[in-house]
Amino acid sequence: MKFIKLLFGEARRDRTPLLLASTLPGVMMSGVIALVTTVANYDQSKGPNIYLMAFFIIASVALLLAMNYALNATTAVISNFILQKRLNIARAVRSLDLEAYEKIGAMRVDFAIGRDLQTIEEAAPTVIVLIYFVTQLLSSALYIGYLSLIAFAVTLLFLGVATFFYRSSYAHAEALAKEATELESAFRSSFDHLLRGFREIKMNARRDTDLFDNYIVQRALAVQDLRVSSGRGFNRGQTLSDAFFYGLLGCMVFLTPYYISNASTPAKIILVIVFSGGAIASLIQALPAVSRADLAVDRLDALERELAEATRAAESGPGAPEPMLVHGITLRGVSYTYKAPGGQPGFHVGPCDLVIKAGEVTFIAGGNGSGKSTLLNLITQLYAPDSGEVRWDDKTVTDANATAYRQLFSVIFSDFHLFDRLYGLDPAHDDLADLIREMDLSDKVHYKLGRFSTTDLSSGQRKRLAMVSALAEGRPVLIFDEWAADQDPQFRRYYYEKLLPRLKAAGKTIIAVSHDDRWFNAADKVIWMEEGKVQRVMTTKAGA
Numbered sequence: 385m386k387f388i389k390l391l392f393g394e395a396r397r398d399r400t401p402l403l404l405a406s407t408l409p410g411v412m413m414s415g416v417i418a419l420v421t422t423v424a425n426y427d428q429s430k431g432p433n434i435y436l437m438a439f440f441i442i443a444s445v446a447l448l449l450a451m452n453y454a455l456n457a458t459t460a461v462i463s464n465f466i467l468q469k470r471l472n473i474a475r476a477v478r479s480l481d482l483e484a485y486e487k488i489g490a491m492r493v494d495f496a497i498g499r500d501l502q503t504i505e506e507a508a509p510t511v512i513v514l515i516y517f518v519t520q521l522l523s524s525a526l527y528i529g530y531l532s533l534i535a536f537a538v539t540l541l542f543l544g545v546a547t548f549f550y551r552s553s554y555a556h557a558e559a560l561a562k563e564a565t566e567l568e569s570a571f572r573s574s575f576d577h578l579l580r581g582f583r584e585i586k587m588n589a590r591r592d593t594d595l596f597d598n599y600i601v602q603r604a605l606a607v608q609d610l611r612v613s614s615g616r617g618f619n620r621g622q623t624l625s626d627a628f629f630y631g632l633l634g635c636m637v638f639l640t641p642y643y644i645s646n647a648s649t650p651a652k653i654i655l656v657i658v659f660s661g662g663a664i665a666s667l668i669q670a671l672p673a674v675s676r677a678d679l680a681v682d683r684l685d686a687l688e689r690e691l692a693e694a695t696r697a698a699e700s701g702p703g704a705p706e707p708m709l710v711h712g713i714t715l716r717g718v719s720y721t722y723k724a725p726g727g728q729p730g731f732h733v734g735p736c737d738l739v740i741k742a743g744e745v746t747f748i749a750g751g752n753g754s755g756k757s758t759l760l761n762l763i764t765q766l767y768a769p770d771s772g773e774v775r776w777d778d779k780t781v782t783d784a785n786a787t788a789y790r791q792l793f794s795v796i797f798s799d800f801h802l803f804d805r806l807y808g809l810d811p812a813h814d815d816l817a818d819l820i821r822e823m824d825l826s827d828k829v830h831y832k833l834g835r836f837s838t839t840d841l842s843s844g845q846r847k848r849l850a851m852v853s854a855l856a857e858g859r860p861v862l863i864f865d866e867w868a869a870d871q872d873p874q875f876r877r878y879y880y881e882k883l884l885p886r887l888k889a890a891g892k893t894i895i896a897v898s899h900d901d902r903w904f905n906a907a908d909k910v911i912w913m914e915e916g917k918v919q920r921v922m923t924t925k926a927g928a
Contacts, residue, residue, distance in 0.1 A: 410519025
């Protein structure tokens with residue numbers, strides 16, 4: 385099983401002690417069972433047998449100590465494994481470009497570091513229990529062989545046939561469990577639409593009914609059917625195993641005594657088998673948990689392979705000097721095509737030729753679906769262009785310097801995420817209180833103890849708080865995607881008439897998406913996008 389291999393592989397230098405501690409309790413338990421069968425035939429008139437009592441105490445203490453060590457060691461190994469997996473996945477996600485991130489999907493990563501790792505963590509103690517019971521059964525079988533070769537042969541026959549039938553049922557049940565887990569991802573995706581699109585759903589009864597009846601309910605029912613079928617498969621295997629166990633027990637009670645000369649031996653064998661019944665039941669109950677952990681390991685491996693293949697090279701980290709923009713940003717023949725499902729080409733942008741001079745205010749205009757957001761992603765190198773080049777002053781932007789290049793920008797996307805802290809900045813930022821006041825948020829938000837007091841604000845207020853964060857970063861290039869769209873008339877006027885001119889006067893380069901042609905004179909030039917192409921570039925009075 386993959387999960388068992390993973391567990392002992394992660395143990396490294398502690399692998400041998402862990403294996404010994406896992407198998408020793410089963411051997412000790414078999415010794416205890418053998419002791420019980422011996423004491424059952426002991427002549428009590430002779431008084432207590434001190435040696436047998438001592439062996440019982442030693443075996444019991446050894447069993448408990450070894451099991452405790454194995455469980456603690458397993459907890460430490462799996463905890464370290466989970467820590468490393470989370471950090472490795474986080475590092476890999478950090479290194480993705482936007483295209484790869486969108487392809488892999490946030491939900492899949494969230495599922496991996498949440499449910500999959502939790503499944504692995506919960507199954508870890510089960511492995512030790514599994515090894516314990518397997519060792520106990522093997523040791524008990526050897527003890528039966530010591531008592532009677534005939535009984536040993538019969539035991540092996542029954543166990544072999546039971547194992548064969550259980551494995552067949554187990555394999556089918558495991559396949560159904562895997563299918564259920566994959567379908568559950570689709571169910572979670574549908575349910576996520578219910579949670580994140582709650583307002584839109586409340587406004588559209590047809591959408592509400594379609595999403596619920598045809599996707600949430602249907603996928604939930606399909607998952608249930610697969611779970612039930614899988615559970616029945618595991619239960620069928622357990623029933624078959626129980627049937628063979630009772631068959632073995634009946635054989636030992638009614639048949640084998642006639643072939644064993646020692647009258648006390650059959651009773652000992654029967655007692656061992658009765659003890660083994662509990663081990664068999666616990667063993668079968670543990671297997672589904674290990675099976676789920678195997679599936680979780682498979683999904684984690686597949687995710688890590690995709691992350692590794694999609695990782696984009698990075699040149700600089702936090703210690704690199706702050707980049708500067710001296711001359712400007714130039715796009716030469718830049719184009720990009722979205723990859724539709726099945727590998728077919730989707731929406732195409734470009735080829736685009738643009739010059740964005742340092743210190744200028746540039747507006748990008750165009751209808752919905754014209755390619756404005758894609759152009760921003762190409763300018764910022766969130767998307768690597770399929771052809772053409774992006775130049776930063778006198779340098780061509782490549783994978784090797786893309787990370788450094790992106791440090792030029794502070795961006796407020798139309799679907800921006802508002803952080804609760806100014807990550808990467810000095811918590812004691814001198815201008816922060818002034819910026820919050822300038823955005824008219826002083827009565828709502830305070831920055832204390834290294835974080836904003838709240839981000840539970842209206843859409844316009846959230847955008848203003850995002851502006852606070854963007855300005856606090858002090859980057860040379862600022863990109864605003866429809867920032868004024870959610871603002872009241874007062875702040876919209878402030879944005880175009882005061883904030884943008886002040887930022888330009890401070891030497892900032894501004895790239896802003898705007899539909900409001902009443903304020904186009906606030907820009908030095910306006911770029912019109914249509915059907916993925918730059919249709920025209922107009923120089924305004926401000927840029928004349």
